[in-house]
Amino acid sequence: MFSAPGVPRPLYKEIVDVLADLKTAEIRSRFDQLGRTFAERGVTFALEGEERPFPLDLIPRIIAASEWDVVAAGIRQRVKALELFLDDVYGKGECFDDGVVPRRLVTSSAHFRREAVGVVSRFGPRITVSGIDIIRDESGTLRVLEDNVRIPSGISYVIENRRAMTQSFGSLFSHYRVHPVDEYPARLLRALRLSAPEGVRDPTVVVLTPGVHNAAYFEHVLLARLMGVELVEGGDLRVVGDHVRMRTTQGERPVHVIYRRVDDDWLDPLHFRPDSVVGVAGLVNAARAQTVTIANAIGNGVADDKLIYTYVPDLIRYYLHDEPILDNVQSYRLDDEDVLHDVLENLERYVVKPVDGSGGKGIVIGPQADDDTLVELRSVLLANPRGYIAQRTVALSTVPTFVDDHLVPRHVDLRPFAVNDGREVWVLPGGLTRVALAEGALVVNSSQGGGSKDTWVLAEAPGASRERVVKDSSTETLEILSRQEKSVRQYGPPPQSGSDQ
DSSP states (O other), X not given: OEEETTEEOGGGHHHHHHHXXXXXXXXXXXXXXXHHHHHHHTOEEEETTXXXXXXXXXXXXXXXXXXXXXXXXXXXXXXXXXXXXXXXXXXXXXXXXXXXXXXXXXXXXXXXXXXXXXXXXXXXXXXXXXXXXXXXXXXXXXXXXXXXXXXXXXXXXXXXXXXXXXXXXXXXXXXXXXXXXXXXXXXXXHHHHHTSXXXXXXXXXXXXXXXXXXXXXXXXXXXXXXXXXXXXXXXXXXXXXXXXXXXXXXXXXXXOEEEEOSOHHHHOTTXXXXXXXXXXXXXXXHHHTTSSEEESOTTTHHHHOHHHHTTHHHHHHHHHOSOOSSEEOOEEETTSHHHHHHHHHTGGGEEEEETTOOTTTTOEEGGGXXXXXXXXHHHHHHHOGGGEXXXXXXXXXXXXXXXXXXXXXXXXXXXXXXXXXXXXXXXXXXXXXEEOOSTTOOOOOGGGTOEEEEEEEXXXXXXXXXXXXXXXXXXXXXXXXXXXXXXXXXXXSOOOOSSOO
């Protein structure tokens, strides 16, 4: 928010002026009102077994239109590359033959599913919904922290955060032109309908949930309601002759598209865990017979693997013949003996993550860890170097946050959401800004006690110079052409296909 002590950046000047006119008691009152609103609407999450309102801070995070253009372009690029990678992994495997990614890294991934080979929707992508986590480092550079293309969650908080902010702090919006976020459900429904099996004119779409005890159940309910489709559990569906049927009070109905919020392991007890009671027996067979589309596709977790994350810049160059728009955080592959030795000698400098982890679980931040934790971590890495990566410690950027009646700096990241309908990748203008509420904490996940902020992406300011916009666009076009020319020289021309990738 500030470029120097007491000097607000131009984007935040109006907010600073409004806050300066408010007393602490009034800020506290509005903050409490947000909590009551979330509790009444059921916008909660489970922390240590207790359901709590999801913490939303009053001060929004603001992103300028020009910066958002870069973010959105980078996310679209990344999703397209990961889509082609997954199609290749479960198809021809050309990236293995060309030496871009070692085959052993994919086949040894905990999320590689041989059952997904041949399970291809003719019209739908493998990645319908993605959440790409982004941070701003010490130099102000935006970097991708990790990719989430299995079952990314958090969009419900984006929608509800905006609803609550307009009710509790609506006067702020009069000073800014903020892109809305309520288009997401319609975009998602359109993408799901477009992915329906061939020949289905009016597809039936459902949201498959594990049930009320899932931490993201509120999101499942909200999305089903906003899209106007049925929310179902595994027991509501059955497979008859490779066709999925839904039980209703008026008899059974065919189901053509399933937006599943159930992990691969629990999705089909015939192919995965036989003890699953939340999945649907025979669902994989129906998907292979192309009578139903599962979104996101089975086996996408390969692309979420943190070790594969280190190869994504190369995947962008290989599949798209372009240079990455958004860089990764500097990362180290511990399956290389020399790299492992260096990291083990300097564990206190690195952040170590399990390659198949989520929700901030299992992360060890070296500079904040005690000696006993580092000793234990060293033995874990020696026993299973393939299971972890190391990253340099990044001091995430901070935004003022209301904690205990004071405005204090807290670290944040950003999870923008993208919807891929197989023709284009649409990025929601905004996303979930997550806040590490504890002082000095770098893990922002709600499961670790984090909160959130409403994310405002600004529209182009009124009266902006058309000449400047055209000049900027021309410069960007030249830069893109230059990157493409460089990649074509290295990898050759892009492959021809019928899809507009």
